[in-house]
Amino acid sequence: MGVLKQLLGFEEAGVELMVPIVGALHAVSYKLHELFLVDFSRDVLVPKLAALTGLADPAKLSWACVLFGYLLVFLTFETSLVYSSSAEPKGYNIFAPRTMATRASGLGARLFGAHLNATEDLAPFGLAIACAGLLQADAHVTAQLAALHAVYRVVHWAGYAANVVAARSLAFVMGQQTTVFIFLAALYGTAF
Numbered sequence: 001m002g003v004l005k006q007l008l009g010f011e012e013a014g015v016e017l018m019v020p021i022v023g024a025l026h027a028v029s030y031k032l033h034e035l036f037l038v039d040f041s042r043d044v045l046v047p048k049l050a051a052l053t054g055l056a057d058p059a060k061l062s063w064a065c066v067l068f069g070y071l072l073v074f075l076t077f078e079t080s081l082v083y084s085s086s087a088e089p090k091g092y093n094i095f096a097p098r099t100m101a102t103r104a105s106g107l108g109a110r111l112f113g114a115h116l117n118a119t120e121d122l123a124p125f126g127l128a129i130a131c132a133g134l135l136q137a138d139a140h141v142t143a144q145l146a147a148l149h150a151v152y153r154v155v156h157w158a159g160y161a162a163n164v165v166a167a168r169s170l171a172f173v174m175g176q177q178t179t180v181f182i183f184l185a186a187l188y189g190t191a192f
Contacts, residue, residue, distance in 0.1 A: 025173045033148075033177065034192050041144040049147050058143035062129050065146035069122045072153055076115035079161075083111050107161070114160035118153065121175060125149060128182035137186035145191070149178040 002011065046061065055061045080103070085092040087102045102108030125146075132142040152175035159168030181191035 022173075025170060026177070029170065029174045029177050033174070033181065037148055037174075038141075038144055038192075041148045042140070045147045045151065046140075046143055058139035059133060061143045062132070062139065062146040065143075065150045066122075066126045066129050068150050069118070069125055069153060072157065073115070073118045073122055076111070076118045076157060080108070080111040080115045083108055107163075110160050110163055114157045117160070117172070118157065121153065121179075124179050125175075125182075128179045128186070132182050132186040135186045137182075138189075141185050141191070142182055145178045145182050145185070149175050149182075152178065 046058070049064075050056050050061060053061065053064050055064055081092060084097070084100050084102045087108060088100055093100050097103075098112075100108070103112045129142065129146060131137075132139075152171045156168055156171035156175060159165070159171055184191040
């Protein structure tokens, strides 16, 4: 039963389980993209985002997803700030915010961790979109992958905040793969 809890992310796991878990997550994620998710993005997600944003141009929609990634960095920071300000006995520590007790464990640590992860994700994702634009990759494919990436980042943040490790981990892996897929499509004309 302990191994099952570790496999599902309910308990900490050692390297003997993490290596196969991460490999399996990547394999499952790749197959989901290849068989279903990219088509779903093309047929459902991108048209809905285009209607919502008014951006029918796929290149602009891709950059809107990068802007969304930045706004998610800002939102995750604000969420962490509000939580720490309200949960700390003396309020927000402007002199050493990263060392506050609320950021050491529990919800505060998860909110701050989600913020740091969103910040870490933005640069490679933005570079992938820039690469695709500069190399004149298929803008429709780029937009499809960028839209999926934005969805994964929301799921990642929600999973992180709610402490649903399996959702957070799968969304993280899938988001990382979309970044790689955008680079591959730009460099080689296909991600699969």
